[in-house]
Amino acid sequence: MRLGKLIPISVATLALAGCYGAGARLPDPKMSARDAEFLALAPQAQVSAEFDRYLVDYKTSEPVGTIVVDSRAHLLYYVMAGGKAVRYGVATGQDAMGWTGRAYVGGMQEWPRWIPPKDMLERWPHLQPTADAGGLPGGPDNPLGSRALYLYQDGKDTLYRIHGTNEPEKIGQGVSSGCIRMRDIDAIDLYNRVKVGTKVVVI
Template sequence: MSFRYVTAASALFAVFLAGCNGGTPLPDPRLNGRDAEFMALAPKAGVSSQYERYLVDYKTNEPVGSIIVDNRSKFLYYTMPGGKAVRYGVATGQDAMAFTGRAYVGGLQEWPRWIPPKDMLERWPHLQPTADAGGLPGGPDNPLGSRALYLYQNGKDTLYRIHGTNEPDKIGQAVSSGCIRMRDIDAIDLYNRVKIGTKVVVL
């Protein structure tokens, strides 16, 4: 089999996969120096092609520039003009802990510090030393990953986040304590698109 044939077949297969996923694959965002350093050290895991980043057709009554999270399908949509959206694969909260409803982005952080919340400490007391030390500094091993979008309602922090993850193999599953996890590269991409006040709807 010639190299030319293999290359053509590979390109055709990529187009086929994109068609199956109903969208156009999007390039990775540009990384700054710290991003490149930390991303090189962050845990790696492949995800199903359906959970990669695509530009897709998406109809909604929410305004352009909104975030819509579908807990059931494990997709997050960032709405774009012309009936389009950027679709990302996510991991969501376990059924009893999943956040639903309307919120807005009240804070944005790059490589945020992670402090275990009170309910998590009650379930996993072994994390208490981390809380006592003021949390875990941002970095490739931090559970919040590369970026965090802090969800607010009525001026108050809900304590729920949309954030990166140091467990990319969990994308597509209901595994978190309620937050919405993304691949680190996808969290960076979304972070670059949003602003304080961005509407968030979690279905």
């Protein structure tokens, strides 16, 4: 997957990324019956406490409602009022596939269908039948997991997403093809907080 033209990140944003206190563990979000059914069937894994979901102190020049992803630390922040943020552990792109830049949420889907992108098909031809069939329906085994936020720049889909995962054991690692993966329960929590147009900054 490729991201289009990137806009440089300001020095101020870089300097302020990732300042937080110990924080308070947040409860799980409210879920639909479908969510509960699929999550019960989805792969499970214990994650390190540092990658759990917390309300933390967070200093940034970005406005309230912004998503900030610290790729190196494998953490995603949803900026709240009063110098706070909700912090989530994530899996990010491998060194050769990671990206940084500014984008916005151009689309949102619950339990989205997954269609292997072209560059993935080139690396893993065995996925071609999945693409030919129109993709994999949403569900507990789908690589996009419970939710997907589709990242856009200048009205165009970057082909990058913030999404759930069927490999929760990899949270906290650099393993993806550039997308930002979250635990399914965390993807639901973030999805409930954002809207189309939400600003996304990846550093």
